[in-house]
Amino acid sequence: MKASDLFVKALESEGVEYIFGIPGEENLDLLESLSNSSIKLILTRHEQAAGFMAATIGRLTGKVGVCMSTLGPGATNLVTAAAYAQLAGMPMLMVTGQKPIKSSKQGQFQIIDVVDMMHPITKYTRQISSGDSIPSRVREAFRLAAEEKPGATHLELPEDIAKEETDHQPLDESLARRPVAExxxxxxxxxxxxxxxxxxxxxxxxxxxxxxxxxxxxxxxxxxxxxxxxxxxxxxxxxxxxxxxxxxxxxxxxxxxxxxxxxxxxxxxxxxxxxxxxxxxxxxxxxxxxxxxxxxxxxxxxxxxxxxxxxxxxxxxxxxxxxxxxxxxxxxxxxxxxxATEEHIAEGCDAPEFPVRPQRLVADVREVMPDDGIIALDNGIYKIWFARNYKAHQPNTVLLDNALASMGAGLASAMAAKIVHPDRPVIAICGDGGFMMNSQELETAVRLKLDLIVLILTDKAYGMIKWKQEHMEFNDYGLDFANPCFVKYADSYGASGHLLESTEDLAPLIKKCHQQGGIHLIDVPVDYSENDRILNEELPKLSAEL
The missing domain is CATH 3.40.50.1220 (TPP-binding domain)
Structure with a gap:
């Protein structure tokens, strides 16, 4: 068979159901092989989002999530997602294309050493230099990605190798048991x-x-x-x-x-x-x-x-x-x-002020989410409030990244969670800064016909850094920005946009969006003005007085 067919059969042998990414011309043989397989290709709008989605598949299932890209800029766009999976212990395999390695007529156009680039941020990275080596390379990449501590692996499949003929077959997974403590x-x-x-x-x-x-x-x-x-x-x-x-x-x-x-x-x-x-x-x-x-x-x-x-x-x-x-x-x-913790967390849960205070935001989201509902947090000051105030009732129902702590992962992570758990409510919670880093994936979510709510917490600034800038007594400088109209932005993708105009409307609006299904963006103006007083002044004082 063609080497790309063998590669896909090896992925099927490992139980792969989805592959996320953006193919390039160097992936065309692999793309054709995927078209004849049981694996569903989910085309994303940016490779970084593909990597975040594959990593989240690994996080939620324990099985290796897979993403793909072309060479050069496609591969470099996977770097943040590789670090995201590697640091947080999420099993993931990245598959990148490459120009022919046995003969090339294009010089160094788009060519960088992707294997060397991936080395510091993966558990395993190899170029496949022969179709016959595919079974062992794929098996080893999956074994290491899933083995404790889980993380990212990478295989480069050059264009000419993908076309080779081979009579080899995928390797079966070996039976292995983790050692127990002495x-x-x-x-x-x-x-x-x-x-x-x-x-x-x-x-x-x-x-x-x-x-x-x-x-x-x-x-x-x-x-x-x-x-x-x-x-x-x-x-x-x-x-x-x-x-x-x-x-x-x-x-x-x-x-x-x-x-x-x-x-x-x-x-x-x-x-x-x-x-x-x-x-x-x-x-x-x-x-x-x-x-x-x-x-x-x-x-x-x-x-x-x-x-x-x-x-x-x-x-x-x-x-x-x-x-x-x-x-x-x-x-x-x-x-x-x-x-003391319970009493402090309860304070502000019913605060009626608008824009919404973080304590009220967390309380309302917790109120409307069932035990198995999943929230996927991007990175910002709100992550502190959700981590501290939002009680998780089941494992992996609060998806946050406290390892790489990358902005831009919230929406992609929520999409992957909805793919894994289509019958469970999922909410992506993003700051306006983090949301705009991968907002183009709204088109992917709409195309996939997902039922998903995205809360965009708007303060028109990189709020976490602005908070620290204020606390450390620096001048207020360089961290403010403007936003598009998120209601129109959602509508332009075929999603439903909502602008929250009253704190009392938040919980009912989330419930209504869950019932309607489809993709809903809710622009939630948030007031972070008390961050410093509560977290840096009030809490240390109160805890010291216990």
Whole structure:
């Protein structure tokens, strides 16, 4: 068969259902092979969005998402998405085209060393130099993309190689089981937790993969140890749980940081150095147990005393079997911190002022979304409010990026979520800055006939940086812009545009859009004027007075 046919058969063998991207002339053989396959090509309007969508497929399914581009500028447009997947642990394969490598008559036109470019931001990057090597290259790219820690891989398929004839066949996936933690490390962790007076569980990014949610929920229910989450650990355990103390959104000064200071042993599950640390360690201050697929990356603020390395779900199961609730465990202070957090989050939830305040925005979105509804956050100051105030009821129902923290991913991520879960409500929540970075994908969403709501939170500025500029006492300079009329912008794509004119109308409008179906853009003017007062002044003062 033709090598491009073999490549597509190898993708089918790996269970690929979708491939996102923009083909170029160097991909034409691959494109024809895809047309005769079970894989659906989803044409996007920018390669970056294709990469964000493929990465989100990987995040939600645990299977490798696939995207494609041509050579040169198409490939360079995938770089941000590659870093997005690599840092956040999302399994993804990028397939890029290339000019003929055995003979070329076009010199260096559009040619850069894409493999070398991808090397620092992927787990595996190779040029396919022979049709016969396709089965092993594809299998290895998928194996490494999905293996802990998941991430990005890349294969370059040159135009002349794609045309080659080959009689090879795809390789089957090998049967593999993740290793489990060694008994002595589990025993030492059990000993530390048993002797502790104020143990605390921290649930981080690595715990938000595989089948850890059930084991962690059973662990917490059985032992009644309070827990906190990082931004990318949200939803692993239902955050309505009475032992949930809050989300480590802020670096310091929140009520949960008072709980962390009281803890003498922290069970840190799935810690990933790509996230801002939920706590900073000091020598002799407290014991930390690192539970993860891989050993700890030690730095100045993280140096655990015990490491339980292996499949996280199995490690938690082993710890649960070995532990019993202890009469000397004292969580009184933790519950005081929890009460203070709940009271503070409740403030402003019914604020009637317009433009909308962030607290009211979060409360209204939470009110209208069912337990399994998905919000996909772009990056901006609102991400802090949603991470801290919005309680996730199920895993992967709050899609945020606290690793690369790239703007422009919110809409694409929401589209991928809707493809994976067509029967679940999905809302993309974007600032006006981030939305405009990939707003052209509205056409893709309309063409795919998705049911999707996009909240555009408008303040006509790069608000996160503007907030920090103000807090750090710099002059107000260089961060303001103008917007198009988002209602007309939506209409021009065949979507439905809405301008919110009253805070009281927000929740009813979201409900109405869900019921109508189709693509809806809601322009939501937001008032961030109290960010500094609440987050940088009020919270540290209140938490210090506990």
């Amino acid at each position: 008994g002595k490390s589990v025993a030492r962790a059990v000993e530390l937790l048993t002797k502790a007076k104020h143990p605390l569980v921290v649930i981080a990014a690595g715990a938000n993969r595989k089948l850890t949610a059930t084991q962690l929920s059973e662990f917490i229910d059985s032992l009644q140890i309070p827990f906190i989450t990082t931004q990318m650990g949200k939803g692993v355990v239902d955050e309505r749980h009475p032992l949930f103390l809050g989300n480590a959104t802020l670096s310091s000064g929140d009520f949960l940081h008072r709980a962390i200071e009281k803890a003498d042993v922290i069970l840190n599950v799935g810690h990933d150095v790509v996230e801002k640390p939920p706590f900073f360690m000091e020598q002799g201050e407290r014991q930390v147990i690192h539970v993860n697929f891989n050993s700890a990356a030690v730095d100045a603020v993280y140096f655990p005393q015990v490491e339980v390395i292996g499949d996280i779900a199995n490690s938690i199961w082993q710890l649960n079997k070995g532990l019993k609730p202890q009469a000397h465990w004292d969580f009184t202070w933790f519950m005081k911190c929890r009460t």
